[in-house]
Amino acid sequence: MADSAKEDAAASFAPLRPKLIRVAYRMLGSVTDAEDMVQEAFIRWMGADRSAVREPEAFLRRTVTRLCLDQLKSARLKRETYVGPWLPDPIVEEEPEEDVTLPLMLALERLSPLERAAFLLHDVFGLGFEEVAATIDRDPAACRQLAARARTHVREGRPRFQVEQQRGVELAQAFFTASRSGDLKALGAMLASDVSIHADGGGKRSAAMHPILGFDAVIKVHEQLAALFRKHGSDLVRAGFINGLPGFVTREADGELQSTALEIEDGKVVAIYIVRNPDKLGHLH
Structure with missing residues (x-):
């Protein structure tokens, strides 16, 4: 050429x-x-x-x-x-990405590849079904059915309550401070009763092998982590929005990066998503 x-x-x-x-x-x-x-x-x-x-x-x-x-x-x-819970690679941005948030991306994982493609192309990227059909090599009627099935499955992944941007940033900052200092009272005031932790270490770094569910279990984990943070440190690298959710990136005691994203409803943290797998954090360097 x-x-x-x-x-x-x-x-x-x-x-x-x-x-x-x-x-x-x-x-x-x-x-x-x-x-x-x-x-x-x-x-x-x-x-x-x-x-x-x-x-x-x-x-x-x-x-x-x-x-x-x-x-x-x-x-x-x-x-x-995959070893332990799987989370998508964290994308950190200054402004929240609201069309495809982290919970929605997890919901997409439950779809077939064709359902996922039809939903994203039509509902997220706004393509007509004729174009979707040409893209995935199916007729438009089939694409409508694929997108409709996908919509039903992912509805729960859509944010039910939009968090005001500044409020989300403030909560993430307060969460970082309370979790690293061991202020469990302040931390507890931010958590919903059914809060959960989902940590992705991919077998490369230590992380819970299953989601940690419920207020008491999450507080107990943070009580243990706070002692480690005070002893070894945990430095804030960047705050922002991670896959549409308020959060932050830190450098932990082992020198590796870690991302933490907070799903917030009614002013309370309902889910904490932590990525520790170094294979998923390389682009953040």
Whole structure:
């Protein structure tokens, strides 16, 4: 391929890369896998007859989605042997991402690959069913059914109560301070009675093998953690929104990063999502 053709291909692809990463990440829940799928789409774009492509964005979105559908088959096998709870890679942003929050991404995990694709393309990215059908190689009526089934399954993953942005930031900051200092009274005032902890260590770092459920159990865990924090330290690296939820990134005593995201309803923390698996935190460095 001539250098000018390569440059043209790269120039037309570059503005679309962030959108394609967005699609791939929401399909897969993995930053590394999403980047791999988009890079493979770029390779195919370089080799395609681009003069015959009327809508490059639609063509590339279709390519990325189909690559992700293939990838999801192997991802499901990995999930079955994953050590402990699985959480998506944390994406940290200054502004909350409200279309696909962390609880919704977990709900998407229960869908078939085609349901997931139909729901994301139509309900999240706003594509018509004709375009969805062309993307996943099904007829529009089937795509409507796939999206409807998906909608039923993921409804519980939608936030029932939107948290005002500043209030979410304040709660996350207060949670960090109370949890690291061992102020269990202040911490307890933030927690719902049915609060839970979901920690993803992936077998690479210590983490609870099952979700920790209920106020008393969560307080007990934080009582034990506070002693470790006071002895070894836990430094705040960045506060922000993690997959749409208020939270923060810390550097722990072992030198590794950790992300903590808080799901909040009615002003109380109802779920704490902690990612400790270093494989999922590399992009935050």
